[in-house]
Amino acid sequence: MKHVIKADGTRQPYDRYRVMRTARNYGVPDDYVIEVAAEVERHLYDGIRTRDVLRMIHTYARKYQPGVEGRTNVRRxxxxxxxxxxxxxxxxxxxxxxxxxxxxxxxxxxxxxxxxxxxxxxxxxxxxxxxxxxxxxxxxxxxxxxxxxxxxxxxxxxxxxxxxxxxxxxxxxxxxxxxxxxxxxxxxxxxxxxxxxxxxxxxxxxxxxxVANRRLCPITLIKGVNARMRKRLVNAGIVTVGQLLGESPDVVAEKSGIPVEEIRFLADRAKKLEP
CATH class of the missing domain: 3.40.1350.10 (Trna Endonuclease; Chain: A, domain 1)
Structure with a gap:
């Protein structure tokens, strides 16, 4: 049995289910998560670090879900x-x-x-x-x-x-x-x-x-949302991508005090996050 090394230095048995779950969270369709796991396992060795496993999942998942790059940034x-x-x-x-x-x-x-x-x-x-x-x-x-x-x-x-x-x-x-x-x-x-x-x-x-439902991702996932915009959107009760897209740019601009042109720009980028 192969083991992986976690960030805290502890060892644990390799778990195919966790690899498949991570791939699924990246948006890989269910029919292909087993393919991602198989690709990872072809390069697996005893004592591999979890960050290297995640890097492989990310690489192979992109074959089946081009939007993976955005998903990996959700935690950040x-x-x-x-x-x-x-x-x-x-x-x-x-x-x-x-x-x-x-x-x-x-x-x-x-x-x-x-x-x-x-x-x-x-x-x-x-x-x-x-x-x-x-x-x-x-x-x-x-x-x-x-x-x-x-x-x-x-x-x-x-x-x-x-x-x-x-x-x-x-x-x-x-x-x-x-x-x-x-x-x-x-x-x-x-x-x-x-x-x-x-x-x-x-x-x-x-x-x-x-957050596999992209509309539940935070507004900070949208490129272009700076600290000023974040504060104004939050004060307007808008904290998710879905809330931003759920109202017209004019309404969001009025609620937040952000110019409507900037809201339209953010909304266009937010739509690209959706699968």
Whole structure:
């Protein structure tokens, strides 16, 4: 069995499923992801670094999906958002686009204290409070602390509801971060039934799979969006490609204060990101 070396120096067995999943997240059609994996495996050797595996996936995926170049920049684009309010608004849009009912953040009263949460989300009959964690460096791992805090909030709010201090309760905690999760963070979240959405976790619902829908990509993915434009668009409530394209350039210009010619230019580039 061949092993790969992760960025932190640890070894793990090569996993064909992860290669196929990455290719699929790059936009490679399902019929061809096995072809990408086969190409990678022809050049695989024991002790290869994960960055070299990713480089090969990127190279071979371009045969089947010319738009791969833009997709590989999504993580960097999310890292370019500011934690507040950009990333909070982006997470709400991401969850809404993934089938959740989403409300703005609020203060939840617990038995022993009050807790300000970033959003409330509902899906399949479950109500979550949402905490977001943003790292500018998208290679940084998200650790245990957020999970420990989330568990304490759930317990306190549920006890507050039982004691009559709060007429609104939640079922579970959800943490959304733009980076990968440490092994300890994954283990803790699974043990305490905390929904922890990271870049590639969990397998069924993660940020990488969500942004396979290009309209859910952040506006910072569009070439030409500088810091000034980003701030104005965010202040106008526009944080995704889909939100930018969902209204006419005249309306976006009026909301954001950006000249309509610049909005048309950005919209033209945004359309090219779509498959």
């Amino acid at each position: 684009a999310i890292g370019m958002l500011s934690p507040k309010p950009d990333f909070e608004l982006y997470v709400r849009a991401l969850l809404k686009g993934s089938g959740y009912e989403v409300e703005e953040g609020r203060i939840l009263k617990g038995r022993c204290g009050e807790h300000e949460v970033d959003a409330i989300a509902r899906k399949d009959g479950i109500t979550y409070f949402v905490e977001v964690k943003h790292h500018h460096n998208h290679h940084r791992m998200t650790g245990l602390d957020e999970g420990r805090i989330a568990r304490a909030i759930v317990e306190d709010v549920q006890e507050g509801y039982k004691s009559g201090r709060n007429h609104f309760t939640i079922d579970k905690a959800m943490i959304v971060c733009n980076t990968k999760l440490s092994a300890h963070a994954k283990q803790y979240a699974a043990c305490w039934d905390i929904k922890h959405i990271g870049w590639d976790n969990p397998k069924e619902e993660n940020i990488a799979s969500m």
